[in-house]
Amino acid sequence: xxxxxxxxxxxxxxxxxxxxxxxxxxxxxxxxxxxxxxxxxxxxxxxxxxxxxxxxxxxxxxxxxxxxxxxxxxxxxxxxxxxxxxxxxxxxxxxxxxxxxxxxxxxxxxxxxxxxxxxxxxxxxxxxxxxxxxxxxxxxxxxxxxxxxxxxxxxxxxxxxxxxxxxxxxxxxxxxxxxxxxxxxxxxxxxxxxxxxxxxxxxxxxxxxxxxx
Amino acid sequence: xxxxxxxxxxxxxxxxxxxxxxxxxxxxxxxxxxxxxxxxxxxxxxxxxxxxxxxxxxxxxxxxxxxxxxxxxxxxxxxxxxxxxxxxxxxxxxxxxxxxxxxxxxxxxxxxxxxxxxxxxxxxxxxxxxxxxxxxxxxxxxxxxxxxxxxxxxxxxxxxxxxxxxxxxxxxxxxxxxxxxxxxxxxxxxxxxxxxxxxxxxxxxxxxxxxxx
Numbered sequence: 001x002x003x004x005x006x007x008x009x010x011x012x013x014x015x016x017x018x019x020x021x022x023x024x025x026x027x028x029x030x031x032x033x034x035x036x037x038x039x040x041x042x043x044x045x046x047x048x049x050x051x052x053x054x055x056x057x058x059x060x061x062x063x064x065x066x067x068x069x070x071x072x073x074x075x076x077x078x079x080x081x082x083x084x085x086x087x088x089x090x091x092x093x094x095x096x097x098x099x100x101x102x103x104x105x106x107x108x109x110x111x112x113x114x115x116x117x118x119x120x121x122x123x124x125x126x127x128x129x130x131x132x133x134x135x136x137x138x139x140x141x142x143x144x145x146x147x148x149x150x151x152x153x154x155x156x157x158x159x160x161x162x163x164x165x166x167x168x169x170x171x172x173x174x175x176x177x178x179x180x181x182x183x184x185x186x187x188x189x190x191x192x193x194x195x196x197x198x199x200x201x202x203x204x205x206x207x208x209x210x211x212x213x
Numbered sequence: 214x215x216x217x218x219x220x221x222x223x224x225x226x227x228x229x230x231x232x233x234x235x236x237x238x239x240x241x242x243x244x245x246x247x248x249x250x251x252x253x254x255x256x257x258x259x260x261x262x263x264x265x266x267x268x269x270x271x272x273x274x275x276x277x278x279x280x281x282x283x284x285x286x287x288x289x290x291x292x293x294x295x296x297x298x299x300x301x302x303x304x305x306x307x308x309x310x311x312x313x314x315x316x317x318x319x320x321x322x323x324x325x326x327x328x329x330x331x332x333x334x335x336x337x338x339x340x341x342x343x344x345x346x347x348x349x350x351x352x353x354x355x356x357x358x359x360x361x362x363x364x365x366x367x368x369x370x371x372x373x374x375x376x377x378x379x380x381x382x383x384x385x386x387x388x389x390x391x392x393x394x395x396x397x398x399x400x401x402x403x404x405x406x407x408x409x410x411x412x413x414x415x416x417x418x419x420x421x422x423x424x425x426x
Contacts, residue, residue: 046280057273088225
């Protein structure tokens with residue numbers, strides 16, 4: 001094979017056509033998709049006939065156009081409308097499950113035992129990242145609780161340091177209002193052996209121990 | 214917490230709004246993206262403001278609209294145009310590197326020592342899958358080789374059974390034409406120890422051994 005010799009004029013580097021390169025660059029911005037993955041996705045989309053990519057494109061535009069946030073709780077909804085939870089007359093309107101992000105709603109929903117409403121804070125307190133109470137949807141939560149005397153507020157933040165701090169802050173703030181404030185139980189995850197549990201989890205599981213029967 | 218009681222009317226299951234569900238379904242069709250991954254991507258696209266999703270959508274449409282296949286070699290090109298390799302006057306037009314898929318071109322290109330043209334077969338012979346020579350871009354290859362007397366054809370199919378069969382078929386078909394036919398060397402992959410090489414690889418590395426200096 002004729003190899004390139006030193007001093008020979010450098011050949012122009014071959015690459016995908018410009019629109020394909022731009023598609024790869026766009027896909028690479030997605031979380032968890034690297035250079036190789038983006039290339040693979042782009043070529044799959046182009047090889048699968050024109051309809052595959054177009055279908056995804058129109059789903060993207062439709063979702064961006066019509067998906068909004070519920071004005072009451074902050075979960076995903078159709079633009080300008082209340083979400084399916086807030087609009088559901090079957091739900092217990094005197095329970096608020098407070099979560100960090102709208103993406104935390106369906107995990108709670110899927111556990112199958114909660115029938116109340118939600119409230120998405122939009123984050124958690126984090127002085128290091130500069131997230132203060134006024135950056136979260138705290139005022140709207142206080143208003144909802146204020147308007148629903150005797151309600152229960154379940155603090156369902158994560159059990160990391162920021163989640164704990166946020167829960168503590170909310171518990172103190174809500175103490176002035178006529179409501180019960182609870183926090184998700186902490187302890188051993190389902191199906192886990194003691195050998196795999198970290199010290200903090202075990203400590204909390206120990207502190208939260210319950211009588212049997 | 215008030216748990217749902219047996220016999221109580223089933224609450225309507227909460228889910229994302231319809232357009233978001235459709236976006237998740239579209240993303241789930243991508244290779245290597247499962248249910249959880251699709252949900253994560255969709256929510257990321259929607260949380261990142263409207264522009265993120267729209268940008269990806271327009272990149273998809275632009276790529277689907279304008280990307281085509283090179284009429285000479287079958288690599289990706291702008292619709293109706295020759296690809297960057299075939300259009301490059303610097304390249305050696307008397308060498309054809311025959312690959313299975315257009316996606317195999319850039320890996321060869323990136324190895325940095327090849328300066329010729331490409332030819333994408335569009336697959337490999339596979340009687341089990343019903344892929345016969347007439348399903349591959351063999352006729353156009355024969356025409357290109359016929360028009361380029363004294364050229365070299367490098368068979369760069371994979372070294373699996375179908376790749377080998379395709380290479381053998383092409384070698385026999387090209388034997389009638391005025392060209393040199395070569396096949397990529399087979400042997401130890403770079404950086405691999407003998408302990409990790411399979412028997413076939415070692416056998417081929419042994420058969421292909423070369424004198425040192």
